[in-house]
Amino acid sequence: MRRLRKHFSRKYLREEVLPTPFCPGCFNGVVMNVMFKAFEELGVERLKGYVFVSGIGCSSWIPSPHIKADTIHTLHGRAVAVATGVKLAKPNLNVIVIGGDGDLAAIGFNHLVHAARRNMDLLVILVNNLVYGMTRGQASPTTPEGMRTVTTPYGAYEPVMDVAELIARTNANYVARWCVANFNQLKNSIKEALSKHSKGFRFIEVIAPCITYVVRYEGKTPGQKIKELMKVCRPNTETPYGRIGILKAEDKPGYLDRYFEYVKRATEGDKGE
Amino acid sequence: MSACSVEVDRNLCKGCGICVSVCPKNALELSPNIGPSGYRYPVLKGECIGCKTCTLYCPDFAITVVCDEGGGQG
Ligand code: SF4
Numbered sequence A: 001m002r003r004l005r006k007h008f009s010r011k012y013l014r015e016e017v018l019p020t021p022f023c024p025g026c027f028n029g030v031v032m033n034v035m036f037k038a039f040e041e042l043g044v045e046r047l048k049g050y051v052f053v054s055g056i057g058c059s060s061w062i063p064s065p066h067i068k069a070d071t072i073h074t075l076h077g078r079a080v081a082v083a084t085g086v087k088l089a090k091p092n093l094n095v096i097v098i099g100g101d102g103d104l105a106a107i108g109f110n111h112l113v114h115a116a117r118r119n120m121d122l123l124v125i126l127v128n129n130l131v132y133g134m135t136r137g138q139a140s141p142t143t144p145e146g147m148r149t150v151t152t153p154y155g156a157y158e159p160v161m162d163v164a165e166l167i168a169r170t171n172a173n174y175v176a177r178w179c180v181a182n183f184n185q186l187k188n189s190i191k192e193a194l195s196k197h198s199k200g201f202r203f204i205e206v207i208a209p210c211i212t213y214v215v216r217y218e219g220k221t222p223g224q225k226i227k228e229l230m231k232v233c234r235p236n237t238e239t240p241y242g243r244i245g246i247l248k249a250e251d252k253p254g255y256l257d258r259y260f261e262y263v264k265r266a267t268e269g270d271k272g273e
Numbered sequence B: 001m002s003a004c005s006v007e008v009d010r011n012l013c014k015g016c017g018i019c020v021s022v023c024p025k026n027a028l029e030l031s032p033n034i035g036p037s038g039y040r041y042p043v044l045k046g047e048c049i050g051c052k053t054c055t056l057y058c059p060d061f062a063i064t065v066v067c068d069e070g071g072g073q074g
């Protein structure tokens, strides 16, 4: 039999680990396609010089074991802290953090917000599935009010945390929020965050509702949900998931610029007057 | 006669139906047959225009598009 054609994403994947452990229809796979399409369009054929860091959770499985690059699977919530260390030790590497709402916005929010305050030279992709998916769908800080989950059978009653807006209020350079159905806009944001705005802290939130503990509870199939998100997530509008679009795009010096400037001042000061 | 068709890696496909749903020509359906991983895989039922929307959205890197003349890989 003739060999099958390969999907474009597979050149960026460690093929020996496929199929993924994700549920059928899990939007993590779509996020991977968007990211790989961005790399393809940037002319990056091999991910040399890129390091992917993740913590714990379903979307933390996107880099490791799947992406054919250097990957570090760290402790729950600590991906941004480890990524900061990688970037400071090896400033020439492109460091990308991928994690979920439970990892980055709940247990690891302190690291996230301080890296944003420092304008640390990292790209952070938050795959917001709206619940704690890996532990079976408990309500998380990003669960929209009124949404039914296993821990909120009468609807979530806690006010929601708008992570992208919070990060946009810090010193971060680039903040965007797209739904997983905004394929092209999300892809362009990732490209911008790796090329035009490649300095400082870049934060992209992707709304990717958990297929098993959100979408199935809504009585919808993955296909129905993605069509719904295509309609709901119009750029620059308010949605049940917050404002969709690019919330901020600046070119302030990143942490490393400031740090090396500081080192220079310190060493010149030693020699001088 | 359609100039384009799809190829599905049945070892990877999980039968989620996203490709069926996003196809702008409504050209796909899930086969009644079960693939080696225990899932129903998509097959072409109508005319495929080679837009590759199914490929972009397939979360399991399973479906690709082939066209007779020019372009159409991936
Ligand atoms: S989108 Fe991919 S995994 Fe889902 S049914 Fe289609 S080919 Fe199979």
Ligand code: SF4
Pocket: B004, B006, B022, B023, B024, B025, B026, B027, B028, B047, B048, B049, B050, B051, B052, B053, B054, B055, B065
């Ligand atoms: S390439 Fe386009 S028209 Fe053809 S099956 Fe895929 S989505 Fe449908």
